[in-house]
Amino acid sequence: MKTFFKAILGVVVIGSFIGLLAYGLNYLQKPDPLENIEKRMDEAADKESVLTDKEVELKQKSQNKEWEEVDKETDK
DSSP: OHHHHHHHHHHHHHHHHHHHHHHHHHHHOOOOHHHHHHHHHHHHHHHHHHOOHHHHHHHHHHHHHHHHHHHHHHHO
16 A cells, blocks of 8 residues: 555646746746737737837938938948
8 A cells, every 4th residue: 555655646746847847947938039920010010000100200201211311322
């Protein structure tokens, strides 16, 4: 009877050790770079939807101006 309880206790101890090890290794795993990119894209889309029409127009103008400056620098 005593060996039966020891066997069950051993299984529980080994199972809990494996479970804690798996939990710890999962915690240490770094997030995938693609997940970070997708998260940033979602955040940018949320910010974009908040802009008013005037702000969107100003953003477009500033981006066009920046690209024109880049074009001028590369043409030299």
